[in-house]
Amino acid sequence: MANARVKTVVQDVLDGLDVDHEIRNYVESVLNEGDDFLSSHDVYEAVGGVLHGVHGQEVDELQIMELCERLYSALKGGTESTMDGDGLKKRLDAPVHMGSMAASMDDNMGRVESIWLMKREDTLKVDQAKLAKAEAKLQQKQGKRTGEIIGSQNGSGTSSVIGGGDSSASASQVLSKKDTRMEQRGNFNSKDIRIEGFDIAYGDKVLMAGASLSLVFGRRYGFIGRNGLGKSTLLKMISSGQLKIPSHISVLHVEQEVEGDETIALESVLQCDTERAELLAREAQIQALINAGESELSNELTEIYSRLEHIEADKAPAKASCILHGLGFTSTMQKQKTKEFSGGWRMRLALARALFSKPDLLLLDEPTNMLDMKAIIWLENYLANWSTTLLVVSHDRNFLDFVPTDILHLHSQRLDAYRGNYESFMRAKIEKLKNQQREYEAQQQLRAHVQEFIDRFRYNAKRASLVQSKIKMLEKLIYFLQDQNAWLDEVSFAYMPGKSVFANVNLGATMESRICIVGENGAGKTTLLRLILGDLSPTGGVRNAHRNLRFGYFTQHHVDQLDLSFSPLQLIQSRFQGLPVEEYRRQLGRFGVTGDMALQQVSSLSGGQKSRLAFSLLSMARPNFLILDEPTNHLDIETIEALGNALNAFCGGVILVSHDERLIRMICKELWVCSGGKVWSLEGGFDEYRRLVEVELKDAF
Structure with a gap:
């Protein structure tokens, strides 16, 4: 089909959508090469994924399929086929004999078992290289960071993914079919996290069995439970990827101190913003090339400046300095090399890098341990305004009253979620224990009543069957002491x-x-x-x-x-x-x-x-x-x-x-x-x- 015709069709059909020039060109090139489209479904397979990716959740799958039907109808309307000028199917002038059609195909294309079994040739499928290029541009258009926070800190010691996790611990998890399907299609944009029915064991010791974890984006979770139950192990499992979460969610786990080297403290924090660092490095390269006589890179330089302005790169040093100051680093200390700091100060530096990076999910394990009172107060106020998801292990009662919006309680190999801070959790837990006590007392009364009936009529032949049913009922009653401790x-x-x-x-x-x-x-x-x-x-x-x-x-x-x-x-x-x-x-x-x-x-x-x-x-x-x-x-x-x-x-x-x-x-x-x-x-x-x-x-x- 002619390029001009395809271009007109694409423009007409996509006129109402916010599709940039590169995507339009990509769709045109695919349709130009696809003379073998036999149905609107073929068009959907070729370009539907790209069109859906442009709009994400704004346009559902049914709307994209309707667009592809319009593209197919419009394209076929311009050829000598069974379409009229308006793209509507024509009525056949005479019956078509399927056997003779298959025979004619035998002569031209080799042996054909049935016209319904014809398969598309692989050479006529979507150009994968062009598709990958278009998707890469799409990700850049959506503002995705070129370097995910996950794994970006490994070189400096603040591991966002623990290398291989804890070799002594193991986890098993089953993803829901819905999440798996959305993840594979690439349209899973929610930053909420839901991990269901997972088990964690440390050697022979089972830490969690059939547990479920739900984290709503933007909420701050205090993670509590007595020592040795597996709180830190769970954080490691999440950060190392052993407990699977959607790949588009960036995770950072502050666990170990920053490795000491020649890098100054302020620069160590700024290096966490990998996109800013890469843009500045590329800017320096282009400036050097332009000074050497290159003139074709001015457009790229303009794009870099635009992106730097968009991410407010000029404000990054001030932001990093404020975080360091809040954690106790004086102006002089911010200019010191990281190797000059003690282990405690390197842990503070690791925390500063995490706060500056601002991942989608921040995992903190006892962050107040290495801080003095002034730094703890600053951290509490800073985290109280944290806008992404926070999961923090702490035994500091005041911290748990001030920072979290929710409490996760680990006990009896499972996780229970409570809304509110630690004080609200304690009130809810006490009320829960009271309800359990009432249920226990009611059960004990029932047990006593059933036992009295059994004792009275145990040797009564007329009521033998009824007594047996009561005995079975008594055996099934659960002795309610599961959560009493x-x-x-x-x-x-x-x-x-x-x-x-x-x-x-x-x-x-x-x-x-x-x-x-x-x-x-x-x-x-x-x-x-x-x-x-x-x-x-x-x-x-x-x-x-x-x-x-x-x-x-x-x-x-x-x-x-x-x-x-x-x-x-x-x-x-x-x-x-x-x-x-x-x-x-x-x-x-x-x-x-x-x-x-x-x-x-x-x-x-x-x-x-x-x-x-x-x-x-x-x-x-x-x-x-x-x-x-x-x-x-x-x-x-x-x-x-x-x-x-x-x-x-x-x-x-x-x-x-x-x-x-x-x-x-x-x-x-x-x-x-x-x-x-x-x-x-x-x-x-x-x-x-x-x-x-x-x-x-x-x-x-």
Whole structure:
């Protein structure tokens, strides 16, 4: 078809659209080369993607298809085909015999099975080189930055994508079909983030299972949860790409300090704006060429100046200087080389680079740790006006009250979202616990009612089927203690003023916890247990425990709790009155206190037998949370093995202090280390603790 005809058709059809000259030329060239267009669908395949990309979400797919139909109709209207002058199909003058048509095609084109099976030749498809060129120009027209923030900082140490992520951690994720389809078509322009049904594990320890994360663009999220649950690991998974988010969203994770080199502090921050740096470098090249006699580059230089003006490149140094000043860098310090700063100041520099870059998603992990009070106040005010998405891990209560618009709470291997700051989160959480308590009490009443019915009619033959259905119903009722837990919030403790045992302890346990506490003698492990129990009151911070927790405490000095003049049977009768003797004997027998042993004085029992008696008394109280302090003392190997199996089968939380490695490995899902006035959750479990101890011993000798 003639070039002039195509040009006229394109101009007429695209007249109402804001399509620049390059795109029009591209569409014309594709249509000129496409004499084999058999339908409007072929036209859509050739140019529909480019037209859709020009307007994004402003024009839907149906409108683009209608444009392509108009292009096809108009183009065919200008040829000797079945179209009249207005582009409408003509009526055939006579019937067409399909068999003879296929036979004529046999003569001209080789063997044809059917006219309906003709395929387009690959040589007549869209010129991929021209399409790529047009799409590149389109991206430049839309103002996309030539260098994404992701990966742009690697050379200077502020990693926006952690190289390969944490090799010890793994994540699995399934993208929704809708997001995958939109991502492939290139028209997914939303900057909201939705990651559904993902799992994260660190070695054998599952940190999150079936969790979902939703981040709305422009909102600021405070990420909270006790230590060791995987908050920092989640940030690494996002920044490293192991948790997939749309590719057009730029991500920056401030994790490590800036590498020291000859670059001055202010210039280090300015280098984050890669587009500005590239434009200035190209400007210098063109100026040098023009000075050498080149005159054809003046148009490109004009475009560069226009782009520099658009991104306000002249204001960048002042903006970078303001950020550095707010983080404590004086005018003199801003001119110093990065290698002259300490690690703490390089971390501040890394934070400054992140704030200056302003990615679509900024990930911060404890940003206030390296700041003094003045810098913290400045950062709070700066982030309170942050316009893109912010996800920040922090344990600073004031910071969490001032900066976030939302709170993400990590617990029980899942994420819960709350609107508002930390104070609003606490109110909502308390209300949630109250609702759970009401639901629990209602369930307990139902359980009691059903159990009463079963007990009354258990032996009634006429109601046997009804009793069986009630028993099945009772078995299906969930014992509602999933979210009931105990935790320490910024707890400090000292027996005497000035002699602190712990400081700033932030730990907690759920009904599914299997926690083992390790540390050298005298480090305060028993003191920590008594704080959790509530036997000791913290000198600082808050100890919290759900009202329905029934603690069972086994102390390593359990003999002190036993009346040595009583027999085991007398002892259990005195503590739990009103039951038949057979029930007491049955309870003692479960723990190996049988026969005449139940009638002997406690003082005559061996250490292991006294431990069995103590466990029997502990179990009789029906606790739902066990706190055990050196329970293996005096126990033989077989009993320790039985204890481990029993704890694994126990339906409730367990916190254990022990030096028995076998028992720790049997039940431990989380390891707390108590040392040097601190308590922390150690990722990697007992294997990692053993490795650290071996390194320490090797250094000592």
